[in-house]
Amino acid sequence: MKRKCAVLLVFVSVLVLVLGCAAFAADKKIVVGFAQIGAESDWRVANTNSIKQACADAGFDLRFVDGQQKQENQIKALRDFITQGVDVIGFSPVVESGWDEVIEEINDAGIPLIISDRTTDIEGDDYYATWMGSNFIEEGEKAGKWLVEHLKSKGRDKDEINIVELQGTVGSGPAIDRKKGFENILKDHPNLKITQSQTGDFTRDLGKTVMESFLKKGDKIDVLYAHNDDMALGAIQAIKEAGLKPGQDIIIIGVDAVKGAFEAMVAGEMNCTVECSPLLGPQFVEAVKAILDGKTLPKITYTIEDVFPQEVAKDVIASRQY
Numbered sequence: 001m002k003r004k005c006a007v008l009l010v011f012v013s014v015l016v017l018v019l020g021c022a023a024f025a026a027d028k029k030i031v032v033g034f035a036q037i038g039a040e041s042d043w044r045v046a047n048t049n050s051i052k053q054a055c056a057d058a059g060f061d062l063r064f065v066d067g068q069q070k071q072e073n074q075i076k077a078l079r080d081f082i083t084q085g086v087d088v089i090g091f092s093p094v095v096e097s098g099w100d101e102v103i104e105e106i107n108d109a110g111i112p113l114i115i116s117d118r119t120t121d122i123e124g125d126d127y128y129a130t131w132m133g134s135n136f137i138e139e140g141e142k143a144g145k146w147l148v149e150h151l152k153s154k155g156r157d158k159d160e161i162n163i164v165e166l167q168g169t170v171g172s173g174p175a176i177d178r179k180k181g182f183e184n185i186l187k188d189h190p191n192l193k194i195t196q197s198q199t200g201d202f203t204r205d206l207g208k209t210v211m212e213s214f215l216k217k218g219d220k221i222d223v224l225y226a227h228n229d230d231m232a233l234g235a236i237q238a239i240k241e242a243g244l245k246p247g248q249d250i251i252i253i254g255v256d257a258v259k260g261a262f263e264a265m266v267a268g269e270m271n272c273t274v275e276c277s278p279l280l281g282p283q284f285v286e287a288v289k290a291i292l293d294g295k296t297l298p299k300i301t302y303t304i305e306d307v308f309p310q311e312v313a314k315d316v317i318a319s320r321q322y
């Protein structure tokens with residue numbers, strides 16, 4: 001009898017243990033580390049919100065770090081994610097270079113890596129599971145094409161046109177590629193010249209400061225091409241303070257299509273914005289799930305985006321989500 005009781009006790013204990021483990025496994029949340037660049041622009045804030053919301057909706061345990069636009073902060077966050085043993089790492093690299101070592105550490109730890117929005121200069125595509133974001137070269141080309149067509153529509157296509165350029169963060173994918181794309185179009189139009197070009201680090205404050213310095217030089221400025229809307233909006237302020245009419249005396253082109261750009265276009269102070277969608281959260285969550293299900297994802301997925309000239313702004317503004 002005693003022996004029977006002992007066997008029953010062992011059986012019950014094993015059953016409790018097995019059921020307990022199964023319940024724990026079912027309850028275990030997917031842990032995701034995300035190293036964000038910072039909060040330098042309205043775009044970035046919308047991108048952060050999109051990722052946080054989608055991860056919360058999916059029930060993920062999201063470890064989110066704001067790198068405050070410093071590469072060393074992002075590298076530290078990535079190393080912390082390795083130490084914590086997260087299931088998947090996501091990040092948006094502030095600049096293209098300098099990631100080799102930390103990405104090798106992520107790969108050695110066997111943690112799948114999703115890169116979103118920005119790019120690195122590491123060769124090959126073995127080091128990450130999937131990349132999602134915008135085609136920055138195409139965005140620059142769209143800005144250039146819009147300008148060429150706009151000048152034609154105003155009968156100014158043969159005029160000498162001076163363009164000032166506000167570049168994004170030095171060494172970042174969108175700053176490099178938006179410049180390249182825009183210049184691809186200018187190549188065929190020698191009368192359109194970039195006369196001044198400087199970084200505004202994708203921020204409104206620097207966009208204003210740098211535009212002030214462009215204006216102080218006293219040269220004729222026909223067009224401002226800003227690598228994002230925040231810098232364009234800062235520059236608009238500087239142009240107004242200099243007694244000029246943005247959108248009329250100077251043609252203003254931005255990138256992102258944030259709400260503020262639509263407001264400026266409705267007010268007649270900005271002429272065009274090229275869309276760059278920050279709403280990557282749902283796609284990021286789907287990628288995490290697919291990777292953990294053992295699926296292979298495309299290495300690159302570009303977002304489909306539009307161009308919004310001033311003429312359509314008032315019809316579109318209410319539908320903008322960021």
Ligand code: AHR
Pocket residue numbers: 040041042043044117118174202227228229230255256276
């Ligand atoms: O990488 C996307 C760019 O980064 C956006 O155009 C800009 O606003 C942001 O800071």
